[in-house]
Amino acid sequence: MTTTNSIIxxxxxxxxxxxxxxxxxxxxxxxxxxxxGKTLGLVGESGSGKSITSLSIMRLIExxxxxKGGSITFNGEDLLAKxxxxxxxxxxxxxxxxxxxxxxxxxxxxxxxxxIAEAYQIHQGKTKKEALQKAVDMLELVGIPSPKARVKAYPxxxxxxxxxxxxxxxxxxxxxxxxxxxxxTTALDVTIQAQILRLINRLQDExxxxxxxxxxxxxxxxxxxxxVAVMYAGKIVEYADVNTLFSNPKHPYTVGLLKSLPRHxxxxxxxxxxxxxxxxxxxxxEGCRFAPRCPFATDLCRERLPDLEDLGEGNQVRCWIxxxxxxxxxxxxxxxxxxAEST
Amino acid sequence: MxxxxxxxxxxxxYFPIKGGILGRKVNDVKAVDxxxxxxxxxxxxxxxxxxxxxxxxxxxxxxxxxxxTSGEVEFDGKDLLALSxxxxxxxxxNLQIIFQDPYASINPRQTVRQILSEAMNIQGVVPKDKQExxxxxxxxxVGLGPHQIDRFPHEFSGGQRQRIGIARAxxxxxxxxxxxxxxxxxxxxxxxxxLNLLKKLQKELDLxxxxxxxxxxxxxxxxxxxxxxxxxxxVEIADKKSLFDNPKHPYTKTLLSAxxxxxxxxxxxxxxxxxxxPSPIDPPSGCRFHTRCPFATDKCKNEDPELRTNxxxxxxxxRAACHYIEEIESGEMQPHE
Amino acid sequence: MFVYTIRRLIQTIPVLIGVTLVVFLxxxxxxxxxxxxxAGERADAETVELTRDRLGLNDPLPxxxxxxxxxxxxxxxxNSIRSGRDVSAEIVPxxxxxxxxxxxxxxxSVFMGLIAGIISATRRNSISDMVxxxxxxxxxxxxxFWLGLMLIxxxxxxxxxxPVSGWGGAAVILPVITLGTAGAAIIARMTRSSMLEVIHQxxxxxxRAKGVxxxxxxxxxxxxxxxIPVVTVVGLQFGVLLGGAxxxxxxxxxxxxxxxxxxxxxxxxxxxxxxxxxxxxxLFVLVNFIVDISYRLLNKRIELD
Numbered sequence: 004m005t006t007t008n009s010i011i012x013x014x015x016x017x018x019x020x021x022x023x024x025x026x027x028x029x030x031x032x033x034x035x036x037x038x039x040g041k042t043l044g045l046v047g048e049s050g051s052g053k054s055i056t057s058l059s060i061m062r063l064i065e066x067x068x069x070x071k072g073g074s075i076t077f078n079g080e081d082l083l084a085k086x087x088x089x090x091x092x093x094x095x096x097x098x099x100x101x102x103x104x105x106x107x108x109x110x111x112x113x114x115x116x117x118x119i120a121e122a123y124q125i126h127q128g129k130t131k132k133e134a135l136q137k138a139v140d141m142l143e144l145v146g147i148p149s150p151k152a153r154v155k156a157y158p159x160x161x162x163x164x165x166x167x168x169x170x171x172x173x174x175x176x177x178x179x180x181x182x183x184x185x186x187x188t189t190a191l192d193v194t195i196q197a198q199i200l201r202l203i204n205r206l207q208d209e210x211x212x213x214x215x216x217x218x219x220x221x222x223x224x225x226x227x228x229x230x231v232a233v234m235y236a237g238k239i240v241e242y243a244d245v246n247t248l249f250s251n252p253k254h255p256y257t258v259g260l261l262k263s264l265p266r267h268x269x270x271x272x273x274x275x276x277x278x279x280x281x282x283x284x285x286x287x288x289e290g291c292r293f294a295p296r297c298p299f300a301t302d303l304c305r306e307r308l309p310d311l312e313d314l315g316e317g318n319q320v321r322c323w324i325x326x327x328x329x330x331x332x333x334x335x336x337x338x339x340x341x342x343a344e345s346t
Numbered sequence: 347m348x349x350x351x352x353x354x355x356x357x358x359x360y361f362p363i364k365g366g367i368l369g370r371k372v373n374d375v376k377a378v379d380x381x382x383x384x385x386x387x388x389x390x391x392x393x394x395x396x397x398x399x400x401x402x403x404x405x406x407x408x409x410x411x412x413x414x415t416s417g418e419v420e421f422d423g424k425d426l427l428a429l430s431x432x433x434x435x436x437x438x439x440n441l442q443i444i445f446q447d448p449y450a451s452i453n454p455r456q457t458v459r460q461i462l463s464e465a466m467n468i469q470g471v472v473p474k475d476k477q478e479x480x481x482x483x484x485x486x487x488v489g490l491g492p493h494q495i496d497r498f499p500h501e502f503s504g505g506q507r508q509r510i511g512i513a514r515a516x517x518x519x520x521x522x523x524x525x526x527x528x529x530x531x532x533x534x535x536x537x538x539x540x541l542n543l544l545k546k547l548q549k550e551l552d553l554x555x556x557x558x559x560x561x562x563x564x565x566x567x568x569x570x571x572x573x574x575x576x577x578x579x580x581v582e583i584a585d586k587k588s589l590f591d592n593p594k595h596p597y598t599k600t601l602l603s604a605x606x607x608x609x610x611x612x613x614x615x616x617x618x619x620x621x622x623x624p625s626p627i628d629p630p631s632g633c634r635f636h637t638r639c640p641f642a643t644d645k646c647k648n649e650d651p652e653l654r655t656n657x658x659x660x661x662x663x664x665r666a667a668c669h670y671i672e673e674i675e676s677g678e679m680q681p682h683e
Numbered sequence: 684m685f686v687y688t689i690r691r692l693i694q695t696i697p698v699l700i701g702v703t704l705v706v707f708l709x710x711x712x713x714x715x716x717x718x719x720x721x722a723g724e725r726a727d728a729e730t731v732e733l734t735r736d737r738l739g740l741n742d743p744l745p746x747x748x749x750x751x752x753x754x755x756x757x758x759x760x761x762n763s764i765r766s767g768r769d770v771s772a773e774i775v776p777x778x779x780x781x782x783x784x785x786x787x788x789x790x791x792s793v794f795m796g797l798i799a800g801i802i803s804a805t806r807r808n809s810i811s812d813m814v815x816x817x818x819x820x821x822x823x824x825x826x827x828f829w830l831g832l833m834l835i836x837x838x839x840x841x842x843x844x845x846p847v848s849g850w851g852g853a854a855v856i857l858p859v860i861t862l863g864t865a866g867a868a869i870i871a872r873m874t875r876s877s878m879l880e881v882i883h884q885x886x887x888x889x890x891r892a893k894g895v896x897x898x899x900x901x902x903x904x905x906x907x908x909x910x911i912p913v914v915t916v917v918g919l920q921f922g923v924l925l926g927g928a929x930x931x932x933x934x935x936x937x938x939x940x941x942x943x944x945x946x947x948x949x950x951x952x953x954x955x956x957x958x959x960x961x962x963x964x965x966l967f968v969l970v971n972f973i974v975d976i977s978y979r980l981l982n983k984r985i986e987l988d
Contacts, residue, residue, distance in 0.1 A: 048533035048534065048535065063888060063891055063892060087897075091894045091895075091896065093894070094892055094893065095894035099892070099893075100892040102885060102888065102889065104885055107884060107886065108886055108888075109889065110889070110904055110908070111886070111908065112981070112982070121890075121893060122893040122895075125893070125894055125896075126894060148621075170889070173889070192396035192397055192560065193396065193560070193562075193601060193605050194600060194601065194604045194618075194619045195622070196606075197606075197616060197618055200606070201616075201618055219533065219534065220606065221534075221608040222605060222607055223606045224608070225606060225607060225609055225610040225612075226607070226610070245610045249609055249610050249611070250611070260534060260535060263534050263535050263538035264534055264538075264563065264608055265537075265561075265563040265564045265566065265567035265568075266566070266567075266607070266608065267562040267563040267566045267590065267602065267605050268590075268605075268607050270587075271567060273542060273545075274541060274542055274567065276535060276538040276542060277535035280503050280505060280506075
């Protein structure tokens with residue numbers, strides 16, 4: 004995170020849910036920044052807090068959730084200090100968001116055109132007619148055939164891929180500086196995913212926007228991101244540029260994730276696994292949150308939570324192994340990773 | 347020489363569409379349209395394809411969860427489609443299925459013990475007094491602790507529930523298990539655990555799998571042979587190695603090239619298809635892929651290609667349904683923009 | 684949409700046959716000889732026989748049914764036994780009174796119900812939500828004739844300018860409240876639960892992510908979707924209302940179709956009961972048809988058949 008020029012900087016973000024069982028810390032002190040014009044991938048499995056992080060940036064956390072602390076600096080201003088009206092001016096205008104489920108993310112009772120035009124009308128103060136013309140242009144931009152006709156279509160008349168294109172058109176109508184994409188291709192078939200990823204990449208180049216891509220798919224990360232932040236149980240455990248992360252992962256969780264992934268392009272005899280499962284957010288372990296599943300864990304790991312250590316060149320890792328205080332045997336995380344159990 | 351445990355011949359599954367003023371049948375969704383294949387005893391055959399290609403429908407039709415429109419399904423020498431409902435139920439002892447969401451297919455009010463003993467009672471495979479031991483053994487097999495025997499499904503995580511689903515399938519000692527997107531809903535780290543478990547069980551119990559999935563990474567890991575479907579038809583079938591290293595059908599090639607590789611140093615050439623999968627209600631004439639195929643000609647529009655092989659280009663057992671395998675291979679035909 | 688309308692119209696045919704059949708059979712199902720009833724309890728055997736003949740009761744049942752339907756289609760519902768007047772002519776003005784009563788009550792239910800439901804849903808678990816839901820529960824549990832009597836007692840008789848009987852002008856106030864309250868309560872509860880469901884949909888989050896003002900999120904994006912199930916309830920409620928009209932009209936001495944039926948029953952004036960019930964049933968069928976069509980118009984998704 005040494006990059007000087009970042010579009011958004013998240014610092015010690017804490018978002019919790021207050022239920023009758025007590026406080027659930029879904030996001031617990033998250034730090035990262037998205038370099039201007041680049042794509043940061045926020046990777047994690049379900050329950051890691053990655054989607055809550057993205058909704059926190061938009062300030063769209065609903066009760067019983069609450070952003071408890073930290074700061075989110077966008078264009079030099081703290082989003083968490085803004086009023087609701089000021090946030091509305093930013094949403095869909097300077098920061099836009101697209102979601103996982105194209106099937107349910109569009110309002111079924113309004114036409115695609117109306118839904119694209121709406122954001123443009125709100126933020127750019129245009130007439131309905133101008134906004135609808137903009138909608139046609141946007142549909143054209145995202146590669147929907149015969150945009151003039153499709154602008155009058157209802158969501159159910161479009162396929163999943165087309166709906167996701169329409170979502171992108173909504174998000175980009177006001178030419179945002181930052182696009183937050185939460186699992187934008189997870190619900191799509193691979194051939195459609197390839198189309199959508201290519202489209203997003205092309206538009207990012209053309210419009211010069213930055214992107215925060217939330218995903219569980221390491222393949223998508225490798226293909227689209229410049230930087231990667233790996234999240235586990237509400238915390239960032241590793242941050243690196245994409246080449247370093249894949250070629251030289253430092254955190255045992257990152258390594259385990261990469262080794263447990265079945266790949267279509269190479270033969271693997273047996274998959275390494277990460278034993279056990281993600282801890283429930285209301286039963287987080289004492290020390291390092293990955294310690295119960297980590298093959299290298301020592302008492303130190305089980306007792307004390309490590310800090311996010313700087314490894315130089317902007318890369319960071321939250322793991323005792325990479326500190327002076329490591330008291331276990333010398334390990335090379337990448338080469339020595341073996342899951343203790345095979346099933 | 348291994349024997350064919352399951353033989354599927356000319357299987358068709360059409361779902362009628364009602365419409366018009368009188369609500370009569372106006373057309374069919376041709377979900378599965380005349381496919382034939384066999385699964386050898388002890389192997390894993392995977393069916394891959396995108397949503398709507400008919401892969402899950404095929405699995406359901408084999409088990410007669412939906413009665414197929416026509417065709418033959420022979421399992422262990424018996425014609426499944428000729429069996430009475432009662433005999434078919436008995437036959438399911440040998441032919442089990444595990445779904446994507448085990449939670450949807452297990453009774454949330456039953457404990458693990460009840461779920462497993464019910465399956466055993468229905469098929470009458472284990473006497474009552476031996477059931478307790480067998481249940482514990484099964485739980486151990488799938489990696490659940492014996493202390494969890496009286497817990498309810500909601501007390502388990504997604505991966506553990508899938509293990510319960512597997513244990514239930516195993517409880518009746520089946521010869522073959524159809525896995526319908528069984529690991530698709532699981533996180534990567536848990537998915538790897540379940541995949542390894544399935545592989546281990548296959549070795550130990552001599553199981554045959556028909557593995558239905560959209561995830562080619564998973565398929566490469568688990569399969570011996572792979573069958574690719576597109577719009578209700580088989581477009582290619584081959585040994586795993588042959589299919590992944592030497593795909594012959596343009597659709598298979600596209601599918602493989604579309605999957606993102608988790609390695610930023612791999613710069614591969616991606617084939618991007620135009621448009622969406624056409625509707626299975628009025629599938630394209632001729633080769634169903636011709637509307638999106640970069641090589642399509644008039645012949646593709648008019649003639650439905652047969653599954654065929656070419657000994658010079660393809661390993662034994664490798665077949666693809668394309669008119670132009672040779673021309674594309676030699677470079678004589680180039681993709682048009 | 685056109686095809687759907689036609690198909691839905693065709694579907695009403697069996698319903699219409701059923702309705703006319705039941706109404707027709709009413710005469711034969713009630714205990715006693717219809718001819719005897721028609722002719723009067725003290726009529727002699729010859730008169731009864733003449734009546735039987737005049738009414739065509741000697742014909743086979745299907746023939747009787749056929750002529751009943753044929754006459755009804757032409758607007759001939761027979762004559763009153765007591766007054767001898769044409770039943771159709773008697774029904775028409777009363778029918779409009781009942782329709783007015785039902786429509787006003789429906790408007791009141793929908794208006795009150797929607798507002799209360801939306802307030803409840805958007806301020807979930809607040810004091811206003813709780814108050815609204817408790818009031819709605821009361822509204823739902825009170826029998827409407829009792830509510831009518833209470834209104835007469837505590838409002839009609841204390842506020843001088845609201846008449847407590849008859850129809851027209853200020854006299855409509857109390858009966859409409861009486862008849863509309865239960866509907867308002869049901870619609871409020873339905874709107875609340877429907878809104879709460881819709882508010883958690885992904886497209887509401889999309890609207891917020893676009894920077895849409897919360898007011899528009901609720902009234903533009905959420906309400907229209909939330910209304911879809913409410914429309915069905917409104918339709919069903921209209922039927923309940925027609926039933927309720929019988930009691931309300933009696934309590935407030937309104938000369939409507941409901942009270943006409945009650946009078947007909949009390950006086951054993953058979954053609955009146957038959958005619959009124961038939962008209963009410965047809966009205967119900969018509970309303971349900973309209974509801975189904977508007978449901979389709981609201982819900983774009985199910986248009987794709």
